[in-house]
Amino acid sequence: MDGTLPGRAWQRVESVAESGTRQGRRRWWTPITDGVERLGVLRADVAEDEQPQQVLSDLASVLALLLLSKRSFSDSYARLVRSAPMNVAAEMQMNLMPPPAYAGHNVTVGAVLEPAYDLGGDAFDFALADTTLHLAVFDAMGHDTAAGLTANVAVAACRNARRQGASLPDTSRAVERTLLEQFGTKRYVTAILASLDIETGELTWVNRGHHLPLLIRDQRVGATLSCPPAGPMGTNLGLPITVCREQLHPGDRIVLYTDGIVEARDEQGEEFGKDRFVDFVLRHHSGHFTLHETLRRLMRAVLDHHAGPMDDDATVLLAEWRGGHHDVLTP
Numbered sequence: 001m002d003g004t005l006p007g008r009a010w011q012r013v014e015s016v017a018e019s020g021t022r023q024g025r026r027r028w029w030t031p032i033t034d035g036v037e038r039l040g041v042l043r044a045d046v047a048e049d050e051q052p053q054q055v056l057s058d059l060a061s062v063l064a065l066l067l068l069s070k071r072s073f074s075d076s077y078a079r080l081v082r083s084a085p086m087n088v089a090a091e092m093q094m095n096l097m098p099p100p101a102y103a104g105h106n107v108t109v110g111a112v113l114e115p116a117y118d119l120g121g122d123a124f125d126f127a128l129a130d131t132t133l134h135l136a137v138f139d140a141m142g143h144d145t146a147a148g149l150t151a152n153v154a155v156a157a158c159r160n161a162r163r164q165g166a167s168l169p170d171t172s173r174a175v176e177r178t179l180l181e182q183f184g185t186k187r188y189v190t191a192i193l194a195s196l197d198i199e200t201g202e203l204t205w206v207n208r209g210h211h212l213p214l215l216i217r218d219q220r221v222g223a224t225l226s227c228p229p230a231g232p233m234g235t236n237l238g239l240p241i242t243v244c245r246e247q248l249h250p251g252d253r254i255v256l257y258t259d260g261i262v263e264a265r266d267e268q269g270e271e272f273g274k275d276r277f278v279d280f281v282l283r284h285h286s287g288h289f290t291l292h293e294t295l296r297r298l299m300r301a302v303l304d305h306h307a308g309p310m311d312d313d314a315t316v317l318l319a320e321w322r323g324g325h326h327d328v329l330t331p
Helices: 053-073 075-081 088-096 145-163 168-183 274-286 291-305
Strands: 025-034 037-047 101-104 107-114 122-129 132-140 189-197 202-208 214-217 220-224 244-247 253-257 314-321
Touching: 025 053, 037 053, 037 101, 053 075, 088 122, 088 145, 107 122, 107 132, 107 291, 122 145, 122 314, 132 145, 132 253, 132 314, 145 168, 145 189, 168 189, 168 202, 189 253, 214 274, 253 274, 274 291, 291 314
Parallel strands: none
Antiparallel strands: 025 037, 101 107, 107 314, 122 132, 132 189, 189 202, 202 244, 214 220, 214 253, 253 314
């Protein structure tokens, strides 16, 4: 069941039929989703004259519930959906990070991380608490299992501080303290830690030596959200931490990413680049693709551009604030 439907079929929770028949039967494909998280596809061969869309949709919903209830302790499911061996860092990351898709409460969130089976030090996190959506992207030093361990410690420390009600600056300080306790100054993590008030649309964030977020507004890049860097967490530089703010408009999208996206190189050494990255996101935004379909296509474009295996992790997290317009939250 690991796969995707072609084109925009994922944007509609309904069945689609293949052309042609097989001995008087027609093959139907139905997406299996948990809200907006894509779990797989369901195939069914039915009599040619039947219209099974509603039955298949209901069956796919039941299958989604079964998969969600079993996958946390099912090695069989893990083996079924993997197409390649997974390294230790990826195994840690995949069990730590939240699902790659969420929609509700005025916001839609999507994230993707590649190479999915051979990760190093990238990680993302998001969580909803009352009227606040917490967002974070991390990039740990190195591209090995130690980098994956560093990223895991950073995410866990971030969640621990956040769940105790710590502010963004105090959360980043708690991450830094934890990294210093575990690794000294031998390992560090860059990050953007952000909070979005889903009622008012106010975005606040701190920059710990990371690429700056992008704001997409009215089918264009409204701004690169600048914020003075406080230095990577784990370096113990003692730089001041600045809390920056931006008022979002309904429909605005915030883009957080790591350098693996823009630094992917083709055979001639040409980078995918920030301009190409921004243009891709804008074109799909203006084409009314869902946030999650945009991410899927973006990562496909990055992988197609890069020559050979990825040299670095590539992560993108997109968050869209709807400002009360709930009708476009789901695909």
